Amino acid sequence: xxxxxxxxxxxxxxxxxxxxxxxxxxxxxxxxxxxxxxxxxxxxxxxxxxxxxxxxxxxxxxxxxxxxxxxxxxxxxxxxxxxxxxxxxxxxxxxxxxxxxxxxxxxxxxxxxxxxxxxxxxxxxxxxxxxxxxxxxxxxxxxxxxxxxxxxxxxxxxxxxxxxxxxxxxxxxxxxxxxxxxxxxxxxxxxxxxxxxxxxxxxxxxxxxxxxxxxxxxxxxxxxxxxxxxxxxxxxxxxxxxxxxxxxxxxxxxxxxxxxxxxxxxxxxxxxxxxxxxxxxxxxxxxxxxxxxxxxxxxxxxxxxxxxxxxxxxxxxxxxxxxxxxxxxxxxxxxxxxxxxxxxxxxxxxxxxxxxxxxxxxxxxxxxxxxxxxxxxxxxxxxxxxxxxxxxxxxxxxxxxxxxxxxxxxxxxxxxxxxxxxxxxxxxxxxxxxxxxxxxxxxxxxxxxxxxxxxxxxxxxxxxxxxxxxxxxx
Amino acid sequence: xxxxxxxxxxxxxxxxxxxxxxxxxxxxxxxxxxxxxxxxxxxxxxxxxxxxxxxxxxxxxxxxxxxxxxxxxxxxxxxxxxxxxxxxxxxxxxxxxxxxxxxxxxxxxxxxxxxxxxxxxxxxxxxxxxxxxxxxxxxxxxxxxxxxxxxxxxxxxxxxxxxxxxxxxxxxxxxxxxxxxxxxxxxxxxxxxxxxxxxxxxxxxxxxxxxxxxxxxxxxxxxxxxxxxxxxxxxxxxxxxxxxxxxxxxxxxxxxxxxxxxxxxxxxxxxxxxxxxxxxxxxxxxxxxxxxxxxxxxxxxxxxxxxxxxxxxxxxxxxxxxxxxxxxxxxxxxxxxxxxxxxxxxxxxxx
Numbered sequence: 001x002x003x004x005x006x007x008x009x010x011x012x013x014x015x016x017x018x019x020x021x022x023x024x025x026x027x028x029x030x031x032x033x034x035x036x037x038x039x040x041x042x043x044x045x046x047x048x049x050x051x052x053x054x055x056x057x058x059x060x061x062x063x064x065x066x067x068x069x070x071x072x073x074x075x076x077x078x079x080x081x082x083x084x085x086x087x088x089x090x091x092x093x094x095x096x097x098x099x100x101x102x103x104x105x106x107x108x109x110x111x112x113x114x115x116x117x118x119x120x121x122x123x124x125x126x127x128x129x130x131x132x133x134x135x136x137x138x139x140x141x142x143x144x145x146x147x148x149x150x151x152x153x154x155x156x157x158x159x160x161x162x163x164x165x166x167x168x169x170x171x172x173x174x175x176x177x178x179x180x181x182x183x184x185x186x187x188x189x190x191x192x193x194x195x196x197x198x199x200x201x202x203x204x205x206x207x208x209x210x211x212x213x214x215x216x217x218x219x220x221x222x223x224x225x226x227x228x229x230x231x232x233x234x235x236x237x238x239x240x241x242x243x244x245x246x247x248x249x250x251x252x253x254x255x256x257x258x259x260x261x262x263x264x265x266x267x268x269x270x271x272x273x274x275x276x277x278x279x280x281x282x283x284x285x286x287x288x289x290x291x292x293x294x295x296x297x298x299x300x301x302x303x304x305x306x307x308x309x310x311x312x313x314x315x316x317x318x319x320x321x322x323x324x325x326x327x328x329x330x331x332x333x334x335x336x337x338x339x340x341x342x343x344x345x346x347x348x349x350x351x352x353x354x355x356x357x358x359x360x361x362x363x364x365x366x367x368x369x370x371x372x373x374x375x376x377x378x379x380x381x382x383x384x385x386x387x388x389x390x391x392x393x394x395x396x397x398x399x400x401x402x403x404x405x406x407x408x409x410x411x412x413x414x415x416x417x418x419x420x421x422x423x424x425x426x427x428x429x430x431x432x433x434x435x436x437x438x439x440x441x442x443x444x445x446x447x448x449x450x451x452x453x454x455x456x457x458x459x460x461x462x463x464x465x466x467x468x469x470x471x472x473x474x
Numbered sequence: 475x476x477x478x479x480x481x482x483x484x485x486x487x488x489x490x491x492x493x494x495x496x497x498x499x500x501x502x503x504x505x506x507x508x509x510x511x512x513x514x515x516x517x518x519x520x521x522x523x524x525x526x527x528x529x530x531x532x533x534x535x536x537x538x539x540x541x542x543x544x545x546x547x548x549x550x551x552x553x554x555x556x557x558x559x560x561x562x563x564x565x566x567x568x569x570x571x572x573x574x575x576x577x578x579x580x581x582x583x584x585x586x587x588x589x590x591x592x593x594x595x596x597x598x599x600x601x602x603x604x605x606x607x608x609x610x611x612x613x614x615x616x617x618x619x620x621x622x623x624x625x626x627x628x629x630x631x632x633x634x635x636x637x638x639x640x641x642x643x644x645x646x647x648x649x650x651x652x653x654x655x656x657x658x659x660x661x662x663x664x665x666x667x668x669x670x671x672x673x674x675x676x677x678x679x680x681x682x683x684x685x686x687x688x689x690x691x692x693x694x695x696x697x698x699x700x701x702x703x704x705x706x707x708x709x710x711x712x713x714x715x716x717x718x719x720x721x722x723x724x725x726x727x728x729x730x731x732x733x734x735x736x737x738x739x740x741x742x743x744x745x746x747x748x749x750x751x752x753x754x755x756x757x758x759x760x761x762x763x764x765x766x767x768x769x770x771x772x773x774x775x776x777x778x779x780x781x782x783x784x785x786x787x788x789x790x791x792x793x794x795x796x797x798x799x800x801x802x803x804x805x806x807x808x809x810x811x812x813x814x815x816x817x818x819x820x821x822x823x824x825x
Binding site (some may be wrong): 044045120121122191290367384385388389391392395398399402403405406409410413418421 | 485488489491492495496498499502505506507509510513570587598628629783784787
């Protein structure tokens, strides 16, 4: 009797899986294709000798950099040096110490001779109490805010309160900004009308030597895991560029993100969630599309920011669980977008793609493995078909990775060494043998965490709804 | 039940797809590595061509002579590369190239070529055309440059902008004001340093034209230009514009008057203290910071009691900028006054 039920289930779900994966993979190909076109167009732009006033430092309007940090004594000084080395004539660097318990704040205080000044800004966005505001005696553009520990979102909001400029760049402490790319690419932000937010392509800096002028690939990739993550980042950014081509982007990497401050403040700033950077972009999409206002949230395709990725499996696991949980939080908060024509392509295409292609992907994969188990149990597994399908799936993943490597080679060529390129090709094969399966388990854990903390998510959902109601165009 | 029934794909088709996939991966890999080799070869070729041009330029420059007919023939053969290398050379060695490229090469090769390039559908070539006009500013080319000013590509139009700054063309500057008015944000920043060098008579002419016909020039763009530096021009016409309901116009008027420490300026700032927009109010409070005037101090003191926190903080900041203002803050026993003093001593010095 059970066998008959299992047989029926198998009969129903097998074609469903096949079509599910076919549609998702074809969508990946479609977005990758659009992403590639955008990258090649950008490359074409950069080949012209646009060496005139665009590269002039003083032609940049004043920019506020916000860097939240928590226990980053090893990285904070490098980060400040990186920002100062950009040699931007008009800038303000706002570092927000989110209640670090290590000596990172003392290090800053000593190195940059910080003195306390009055709090010169009102706390428009509510944050944890501020212990003090400091200004450097030797670096006039540097301001450090020392506050009680909140979370990253809280530190970001505090930085937003203090920022005085229209354009704010929020950047992680471990992100390196490439000076040459910054001046080459950043003007795109100024030239695009109705910009609300923008992101850049992020690459991995593990094994690279980052100096003020350039990034050198000394030992890249440093390990199997950083290599595999480099491939993941490439795939993800190129596909996102494709999604971005339709102005339906939901994800901008928090490692480096540019905002129009007034709009961000008016939208209520960052929210208390794991992926605060993702949530705010979704919120802005929802607000602007809902109000039918002209807006642009986009990616600058140039690899401008370089970030450090975890090297150990346990840290990668932690990060991935957090990402998936955050993704689910944000999609839950803004579930009204789902197949809602009011939100245009974002609601009808990108949001469902996010749910089926990203959130539910691990569930579908696990169900796929389970159906193979059922087929073996019933003695229905056709070995030839099984291996053909497995080969096809792995082949498709390798195809996606190699295509991304080809796009990178033809465009920005950020893996100039033969060794690096060769290793990445090998990793594109290896990742299918164990890493992909591990990643599914991590993402499933993220789903379980979301279910576990659902009460808290619902509470935050109400807060976000209020923020959206309060929004007014600055 | 057959597997084909379940997934609707026969084994043969699946095998075909798999083989196609493997073939595709192999060809992509081949492309990556062969492109790498070809790219290197092309790069070496370009470097050689580049070296030939550079050697020719430097040789002629050192010998302080005109290009000879042989060299000109060579330039004509590699026109595109010549233009690219020449632009690069001029950008990098401005002084050295001034003499070198003043031997009629513009009329002989460059201008006819630029006219051709300016009609290209590729923006990169139109950019080169604009660059030639900019590097060899000749009013004869104004017509072509005006067309390039309206180009859809920012790089092209901005290069054309430089041509007009170099030729001091009134018609061109008027067109640039139209560009500022367009939606492209921050474009005025890019022109800032060039406007600074502009003859004041052109600015006065723009103001006069605006006074005569308000529709001919956008006030917003004009204000953007006026706030670049302290121009010796008559700004009285702005007093009539103060009642504009546009917040951006209001803020720009404040920023223009901030450059002039006149009684007119104080009147403008006082006027905007009661503006409905907080941003405008704050801007006028900050602008009052440098005035040591009894009436100003009185007004700022009153603002210390404002219900709005942003206004209060702005008033504290403005008062803390002057000795007299500090006395008021002391008498009002504002919280954190010691910190303000320290801030004044250290922070303001750096600014």
